[in-house]
Amino acid sequence: MSQRRAPVSRRDRPAKPPLSRDGVIAVALRVMREEGLERVTMRRLASELDTGPASLYVYIRNTAELHGALLDELLADLEQPGDFSVEGWRGRLVDLSCAYTVLLLGYPSLARSVLTLRPSGPRYLRLIDMMLGLLHAGGVPARQAAWGVDILLQHATATAAEQGTRKQAIEAAGEEEDLAAAIREVKPSAYPNIDRVRDELLSGTGEQRVRWAFAALVDGLSSTAASEVSAENA
Structure with a gap:
């Protein structure tokens, strides 16, 4: 038994x-x-x-809310500008935009998801508030600042999503080298404008290009009045 x-x-x-x-x-x-x-x-x-x-x-509630919450948790590590004075506001805004881009570069899948979301967590709202504060310090009018923040955030997120995916593809297939070789070998008679700036097309580090892009965006949104664009399209 x-x-x-x-x-x-x-x-x-x-x-x-x-x-x-x-x-x-x-x-x-x-x-x-x-x-x-x-x-x-x-x-x-x-x-x-x-x-x-x-x-x-x-x-x-759903996956979108979860991804938004994950973004908000990551933003706890984002370095804040601290100084919102007039002097150096452009540089601090570029630094903040670059820092947000670098943060997302580590999570390209999340960046792709954020492109289709409208994050609303407290830290994301804080990021918007900091950007608006720097634009205000620079004397950028309210509407230009409001529209401009949307552009800066969209560019940062899209850059991280694209670069992260692109890096994986390049590592697998060597596409970056193929493009560089094609640019170096173009015939001036067929592609005169590429030939004219071929060295510049391949110049600069990724960080330099990202910083330049944000600097160009900040300069553009601070000088292009939203009312002028509205009048042109009326």
Whole structure:
């Protein structure tokens, strides 16, 4: 006669920590940093938290909200300008825009998702507020500043999304070298304008180009009145 195994009480198991929005986001952030955004699914988070996927929707409405929350968590590491005085406002705004771009470059999948979102977390709103503060310090009119912030954020996000994806493709196929070789070998008679600036087309580091782009955008939005554009299109 076999001996009956003694039952084990469920109460002997460690109690599960209570679910919370902060807890869900913390786990999602860890998974994204370790394995990439593609691995951040409700099923995976539920497994990590020892619960069912349906229970997570009490705290996170959908994937878009989760991605917005992840962006807001990353923004905790964004260096703030601190100084909103008139002197040097352009440089500080370029620095802030570049810092946001670099932050997103580490998470190109999240950057692609953010392109289709309208983030509204407190730290993202703080980023908008800082940009507006620097533009105000530079005397940029309200409408130009408001429209300009949208352009700066969009450019930063698109750059991170494109560069991150492009880097992966280049590493796999060597496309950057193919383009550089094609530019170097163009015939002046066929492509006179490329020939004229071929060295400049291949010049500059990625950081230099990103900083130049933001400087050009800031100079443009500070000098182009929104009312002038509206009048031209009327």
